Every structure is written in structure tokens, then in C-alpha cells.
Amino acid sequence: MADKGLEFDGGSELDEGRRAALARIEAWRQRAPVFRDDTITMAHGAGGKASQSLLTGVVLPALTAGDGGDGADDGGDTELHRLDDGAVVDMPDGGHQLVVTTDAFVVTPRFFAGGSIGDLAVNGTVNDLAVMGATPEALTLSLVLEEGLAVSELRRILDDVAAAARAAGVTVVAGDTKVVEREAADGCYLTTTGIGFRRSDLGLGADQVRGGDTVICSGPIGDHGIAVLVARGDLALTADLVSDTRPLTPAVSALLDAVPATRWMRDATRGGVASVLNELAGASGCGVELDEAAVPVRRPVVGACELLGLDPLYIANEGTFVAVVPADRVGDALAALRSVPGCEEAAAIGRIVDDHPRLVVANTTFGGTRILDMLVGDPLPRIC
Amino acid sequence: MSGNYIDEYRDPAAARALLAEIDNVAGRHSGRTFKFMEVCGGHTHAIYRHGIESLLPDSIELVHGPGCPVCVIPMGRIDDALVIAATEGVTLCCFGDMMRVPGGSSSLLEVKAAGADVRVVYSPLDALDIARREPDRQVVFLAVGFETTAPSTAVTLLQARNDDVANFSVMCNHVTIVPPLKAILESPGMSLDGFLGPGHVSTVIGTKPYRFVATRYGRPLVTAGFEPVDVLQGVLMLLRQIDEGRCEIENQYRRVVSVDGNATALALMREVFTVRPHFEWRGLGFIPHSGLGLAEEFARWDADLLFDVPGLRVADPKACQCGEVLKGALRPWECKVFGTACTPETPIGTCMVSSEGACAAYYNYGRYTPRSRIPVRSG
Numbered sequence: 001m002a003d004k005g006l007e008f009d010g011g012s013e014l015d016e017g018r019r020a021a022l023a024r025i026e027a028w029r030q031r032a033p034v035f036r037d038d039t040i041t042m043a044h045g046a047g048g049k050a051s052q053s054l055l056t057g058v059v060l061p062a063l064t065a066g067d068g069g070d071g072a073d074d075g076g077d078t079e080l081h082r083l084d085d086g087a088v089v090d091m092p093d094g095g096h097q098l099v100v101t102t103d104a105f106v107v108t109p110r111f112f113a114g115g116s117i118g119d120l121a122v123n124g125t126v127n128d129l130a131v132m133g134a135t136p137e138a139l140t141l142s143l144v145l146e147e148g149l150a151v152s153e154l155r156r157i158l159d160d161v162a163a164a165a166r167a168a169g170v171t172v173v174a175g176d177t178k179v180v181e182r183e184a185a186d187g188c189y190l191t192t193t194g195i196g197f198r199r200s201d202l203g204l205g206a207d208q209v210r211g212g213d214t215v216i217c218s219g220p221i222g223d224h225g226i227a228v229l230v231a232r233g234d235l236a237l238t239a240d241l242v243s244d245t246r247p248l249t250p251a252v253s254a255l256l257d258a259v260p261a262t263r264w265m266r267d268a269t270r271g272g273v274a275s276v277l278n279e280l281a282g283a284s285g286c287g288v289e290l291d292e293a294a295v296p297v298r299r300p301v302v303g304a305c306e307l308l309g310l311d312p313l314y315i316a317n318e319g320t321f322v323a324v325v326p327a328d329r330v331g332d333a334l335a336a337l338r339s340v341p342g343c344e345e346a347a348a349i350g351r352i353v354d355d356h357p358r359l360v361v362a363n364t365t366f367g368g369t370r371i372l373d374m375l376v377g378d379p380l381p382r383i384c
Numbered sequence: 385m386s387g388n389y390i391d392e393y394r395d396p397a398a399a400r401a402l403l404a405e406i407d408n409v410a411g412r413h414s415g416r417t418f419k420f421m422e423v424c425g426g427h428t429h430a431i432y433r434h435g436i437e438s439l440l441p442d443s444i445e446l447v448h449g450p451g452c453p454v455c456v457i458p459m460g461r462i463d464d465a466l467v468i469a470a471t472e473g474v475t476l477c478c479f480g481d482m483m484r485v486p487g488g489s490s491s492l493l494e495v496k497a498a499g500a501d502v503r504v505v506y507s508p509l510d511a512l513d514i515a516r517r518e519p520d521r522q523v524v525f526l527a528v529g530f531e532t533t534a535p536s537t538a539v540t541l542l543q544a545r546n547d548d549v550a551n552f553s554v555m556c557n558h559v560t561i562v563p564p565l566k567a568i569l570e571s572p573g574m575s576l577d578g579f580l581g582p583g584h585v586s587t588v589i590g591t592k593p594y595r596f597v598a599t600r601y602g603r604p605l606v607t608a609g610f611e612p613v614d615v616l617q618g619v620l621m622l623l624r625q626i627d628e629g630r631c632e633i634e635n636q637y638r639r640v641v642s643v644d645g646n647a648t649a650l651a652l653m654r655e656v657f658t659v660r661p662h663f664e665w666r667g668l669g670f671i672p673h674s675g676l677g678l679a680e681e682f683a684r685w686d687a688d689l690l691f692d693v694p695g696l697r698v699a700d701p702k703a704c705q706c707g708e709v710l711k712g713a714l715r716p717w718e719c720k721v722f723g724t725a726c727t728p729e730t731p732i733g734t735c736m737v738s739s740e741g742a743c744a745a746y747y748n749y750g751r752y753t754p755r756s757r758i759p760v761r762s763g
Contacts (some may be wrong), residue, residue: 017717017718018715018717021717021718021722021723022717022751024723024724024748025717025722025723025724025751028723028724028727037732039494039497039498040497041493041494041496041497042493042497043484043493043497049728049729050729052659053729095742105715121611147637158441244631307504308740337429363435364433364434365394366394366396366435366436366612367396367399367400367435368434368436368437368438368439369435369438369441370432370433370434370748370749370750371748371749371750371751372748373728375750376728376729376748
């Protein structure tokens with residue numbers, strides 16, 4: 001746990017100007033984001049604020065408009081509006097629910113230390129199902145191939161898809177292949193859609209989270225984003241790192257078996273741990289307090305981030321998730337996770353608080369505090 | 385750089401000892417406030433990133449200075465860069481921070497989306513490599529920064545000349561730290577009690593050029609490193625000087641900064657650059673002898689000469705108070721548009737763009753401070 005820093009006597013009041021400014025900003029932040037851009041920029045794909053405004057300002061209103069056909073948002077209460085990792089459909093038997101999710105993969109380069117676009121395409125979708133509490137059953141796979149792609153490379157990618165599917169216990173049951181002209185795509189893009197089933201009585205969701213709960217993280221953060229950055233080769237960087245791409249199904253079932261009262265889970269992919277904690281704070285209306293010193297990060301990730309001015313909390317992962325569990329079950333949760341390969345360093349990294357609703361605040365390793373906001377901009381494009 | 389090296393300067397125990405001593409020395413001057421300007425954006429970032437402001441006693445106020453290279457670029461220069469970027473056959477290379485800086489009508493991020501070839505590089509040498517690999521492109525490096533980054537631009541230009549790379553050029557916006565420091569010290573109503581001098585710039589220029597701050601203007605200056613313990617040590621050294629009635633140029637960052645600086649880097653800069661008679665700073669206006677242009681021998685690589693740019697002076701948006709923030713006259717949250725019309729997503733002013741900008745640093749990290757630790761400002 002982080003050192004809490006010094007407290008000073010008499011420091012109990014914000015000065016008026018600052019208090020007024022902060023109130024003004026918070027009121028502004030609560031407004032629904034308005035999408036004003038005329039063109040799509042890379043920032044819209046980075047998983048941060050621009051991505052969110054694209055979803056809430058363009059995609060959701062268009063897809064969920066009422067019968068009026070005026071493109072107006074219908075008030076925001078559809079399955080899509082939850083912006084979870086997948087959608088939940090009740091099954092006729094009453095005991096189970098179908099979970100559906102889909103994801104496109106455009107990572108560059110397509111091969112990096114610890115994996116490839118083929119691994120990501122399977123694990124990314126499997127993990128979205130897993131953190132929804134579902135057991136993945138089947139995948140579909142769509143390929144968009146650029147004219148000129150070497151078949152040997154396609155074979156390697158498909159071998160990785162097959163191996164990852166076997167490891168995750170899912171089957172590819174349908175698919176599609178398209179070829180586009182040279183320069184109409186960058187080599188090859190993959191899209192997977194996954195289905196899985198979960199028990200109907202599972203109480204997972206941001207609305208289950210309450211003050212006093214503990215936030216846990218399943219392993220060291222930032223490995224994937226930095227491994228891809230290194231593989232890109234334009235930084236003259238080398239690092240003893242491999243991507244953490246892996247199916248999270250074993251870790252999630254171990255956690256849910258040990259702590260059925262687990263409140264919420266999400267895999268910390270694009271935008272990293274900081275972004276999923278912001279999504280949690282936004283969806284639950286609670287505050288999140290993070291202890292920076294408690295977050296597991298490997299040395300090479302810390303080093304690369306120092307050099308490049310990046311923050312590991314915003315770097316993508318492909319086999320690491322964040323969960324919220326009741327405070328009195330933390331020991332069981334961590335013990336269960338640590339028994340699963342890849343999660344040996346699972347740790348409690350923070351707590352849910354009633355103070356500062358919808359805001360993520362970090363206690364710095366140094367003993368101060370800082371805000372941890374949604375990512376703005378585009379530090380590492382196309383990491384998945 | 386090893387992780388342990390960093391840890392040493394982020395040690396909470398060392399911080400506690402320093403904070404206790406800061407409290408002790410400041411406490412001897414009850415009723416007095418100390419206003420110190422950290423000149424460099426790297427310090428501003430560290431102060432908010434590590435929550436240092438919330439740890440200092442209420443009598444110490446840190447004022448954020450003009451040392452963020454992105455923040456001081458005037459809008460007219462951005463517009464010039466946008467014109468170059470949109471030119472057929474041009475690949476414009478820049479540091480990532482520059483992508484979102486708003487010009488008069490657009491930003492590099494937007495012209496890139498509209499089809500311009502704009503690429504983020506981490507070093508000017510990377511831009512030169514692109515020029516070598518892609519001989520049919522005109523590769524322009526958008527050079528910004530203080531004496532910290534100027535030497536690497538100089539090395540790149542020497543290599544370009546040496547290897548006769550004809551399709552490479554530099555749009556030079558390098559600036560120097562001493563003239564704006566003077567401008568701030570000369571500005572009416574200047575109420576600063578001392579300066580935290582920039583660490584990285586000083587590795588190049590040394591500590592000698594700052595002497596006038598103490599001798600002519602009677603203010604102490606301590607060059608400091610960028611880790612939180614460095615910053616606290618720098619603050620304590622400033623306090624001690626005032627407490628003991630001294631006014632000197634001191635060096636907290638001895639592990640990398642010397643009195644005379646880096647002779648090789650200075651020689652490189654002298655060879656490649658000339659001092660411009662005037663250069664415009666965002667919010668501060670024109671400051672004499674504050675900008676670096678390319679020396680005549682490098683005219684072949686000078687993008688300002690190779691491209692036909694508007695070269696206009698563009699007024700800052702009316703609502704924007706970046707100038708007041710850069711001079712330390714306004715605290716970020718005192719700006720009329722801070723956090724509402726001007727946010728990191730939709731910046732109006734440059735201070736909201738770079739993570740070293742005072743407004744972005746305050747918005748991203750500093751907005752929330754636990755009540756119990758907020759200092760009361762008596763002034």
C-alpha cells in the first residue's frame with residue numbers, strides 16, 4: 001500500500017476561487033459529450049475520451065434512435081448503451097444467459113514478442129466474454145486481406161488462431177474472407193465474434209459495486225503495449241518483455257469459484273488500467289482510489305515508460321483484468337488468482353470510495369495524490 | 385537508466401525528511417508566503433504527477449513558468465507548419481506533443497486525418513533516416529524546444545550536410561531560456577521570491593548564464609532535477625537562501641549539471657544556429673534574441689526558406705489566457721475557460737496541450753486534492 005504522505009495542520013479549506021473553478025469543471029464534465037469533429041483522427045481509436053465521444057455522440061445515437069428516424073438518442077437504456085464488453089441475452093431455459101461480443105484486430109506489426117494478431121483475435125474476444133462471466137463456446141472469424149500479402153504469413157497467423165482457440169477451449173464455427181486492393185488495407189485485419197453462456201444468477205455489474213469494496217488487478221501491467229512498441233522497431237528500444245496475450249477464462253473461473261460475490265470485472269486492454277477504472281467510476285457513480293505503489297509493473301515497462309514519457313497505467317494489456325471484490329474476500333480472491341499461471345502477481349491495487357464520485361484518484365508512490373483521468377490523445381496507436 | 389536510480393529520488397522517507405525541514409524553515413517566517421517559479425515544464429509535470437503541491441506547506445506557492453516548449457509556440461508558426469505539411473510530396477515529422485497544438489484553424493492531427501503525411505518521431509535523427517529511406521519525399525522536421533533539444537537538431541543537420549541529404553529540412557523553432565527569464569523579471573508587478581532553474585537545459589548551458597538573476601534582480605535560483613525528491617530539495621535550498629539572507633545561483637542537480645555546461649553541445653549549437661533578432665512567444669509577445677534560426681551555411685536545409693509559408697502573426701483566441709499563465713500571473717484554474725471550453729480534449733490554448741503545460745498538468749493530475757491536505761492560501 002502506498003505511503004499516505006504528510007498531513008499538515010490547518011489545511012482544511014479550499015480557497016474560494018479554486019473551489020468554484022473545480023465545481024464548474026465537474027459540472028462541465030457531467031454534460032453529455034458533444035461530437036464536433038468533421039473527420040476521424042487516430043485519437044478516435046485510442047480508447048480514451050475521443051473514442052468515447054465517437055461512441056456516445058455518433059454511433060449510439062445512430063443505432064438506437066427511436067422510430068422517429070431523426071437520429072435522436074432514445075434516452076440511453078438499451079443493451080448497447082451499457083457499453084459493456086459484451087451484450088447479454090436471456091435464454092428460454094431461464095437458468096442461463098447468452099453473451100455476445102465482437103472485436104476487430106488491426107495491430108501493427110502483426111508479429112511481436114509473445115504473440116501475433118492471430119493470438120489477439122482469439123484471446124481478445126474470449127477475454128471479453130470471460131470478464132462478462134461467460135464461458136466462451138464458439139467464435140466466428142472474418143479476414144480482410146490486402147492484395148500482395150504473403151500466403152506464408154497468412155498461414156502463420158491462422159496457425160496462431162487455431163492454437164489460441166485450442167488453448168481457450170473454443171471452436172471457430174463460421175467465417176468470411178475478403179480481399180481488397182493494395183493499399184486499401186494494411187496487410188490483414190481480423191474480426192472475431194464470440195458467444196458464450198453464463199449463469200443468470202451471476203451478480204456482475206458496475207451497479208453492484210459499493211464503497212469499501214477492493215479493486216484487484218490480475219497481473220503486471222503494460223507488457224503488451226510496450227512489447228508491440230518495441231516490435232515496431234522505430235524506437236531503437238529493446239526490452240526483455242513479451243506480450244501478456246492469453247485467455248483469461250481460467251483466471252476468471254478461479255476467481256468466481258472462490259468469490260462468487262465478485263462485483264465487476266473488465267480486461268484492461270486499450271487505454272490500460274486507468275481507462276477501465278474510469279469506465280468503472282463513470283458506470284458505478286462511485287469514486288476509485290488507486291495505490292500506485294501496489295500496482296504490479298515489470299522493470300522494463302517502467303524503464304520504457306520513463307524514457308518515452310508514458311504512464312504504465314494507460315498502456316494496453318491483452319491478458320490482464322481488473323476486478324472489484326468485497327473487502328472481506330480479498331484474501332480468497334488473490335489466493336485463487338495467484339494459483340493460475342500468469343496471475344501469480346495478482347494484487348489489491350485500490351478501493352471503491354464514496355468520496356469524489358465518478359473520479360479516479362491515485363495515491364502516488366511518492367506520497368502525494370493525483371487525478372487519473374481518461375486518456376486524451378493517442379500515445380500508442382494500433383496495439384490491438 | 386535503472387529503476388533503482390529512479391526509486392532513490394522517489395523515496396517517500398527522503399521526501400518526509402525534506403518536507404519536515406521545509407516546514408521548519410518556512411515556519412520561521414510566520415505570516416510570510418514564498419512564491420517560487422519553476423521555469424521548466426518538466427518540473428510542472430513532476431509536481432502534479434507526484435502530487436507534490438499537495439504536500440507543501442500553505443506558505444509556499446509554486447508558480448508555473450514558460451519552460452514548456454510546446455506551450456510557447458505561437459499560433460502563426462503552427463499555421464506555417466500546417467501549410468508545409470499540406471504541401472504535395474512533403475512528409476512532416478514532429479514530436480508527438482505537437483500533433484494536437486491548435487493553430488489558427490486546424491492542428492497537425494487534423495491535417496493528417498485530411499491526408500497530409502505527418503509522422504511522429506522521437507528524435508530528429510529518425511526524421512533524417514526517413515529522408516534517406518524515402519528519397520522521393522521532402523522530409524521536414526518541425527524542431528521545437530529549448531537548449532535541451534537544440535543540440536540533437538544540430539547533430540542531425542550536420543549529418544544531413546555531411547551525407548548531402550537533399551530531401552531533408554528543418555523548420556526551426558528552437559528557443560533559449562535566458563531571454564524569457566529576463567522578460568519575466570522585467571515584467572511589472574513581478575512578485576516571485578525565487579526560481580527553480582531548469583535541469584535539462586542546464587546540462588547544456590551550465591549554471592553560469594543564470595548569474596544575472598541573483599546579481600541584477602536579487603532573486604535566488606536553484607537548478608533542480610525532475611524527480612520529486614529533486615524538486616523538494618530545490619525548494620528547500622531556495623528557502624534556506626532566503627532564511628539565511630543569501631541570494632545565489634545554486635545547483636541541486638549536480639549529478640548532471642556543471643557550472644560551464646556541455647562544451648560539445650554548445651559548440652554544435654554555435655556552428656548550426658544563429659540567434660534571431662526577435663522571436664514570438666505565445667502569450668509573452670516578441671522577445672529579443674530568444675529564438676534560434678539556422679546559420680547561413682545551412683540555408684539548403686532551412687524549411688523557412690524552402691517553403692512558401694504565410695508567416696503571419698496570428699492573435700491568440702480572445703478567451704485564452706495562456707500568456708498570463710505562462711508569466712505566472714494567473715494560476716491555471718483562474719483562467720476563464722479553464723476546464724470548460726478549454727480541456728485537454730478540446731484545447732484552446734497551448735498550456736492545455738502538452739503534458740508539461742501548466743493547465744494540462746493541473747487538469748490531468750491536480751484537480752482533486754484531499755481536503756485535509758489542501759493548504760490555506762493566506763495571500
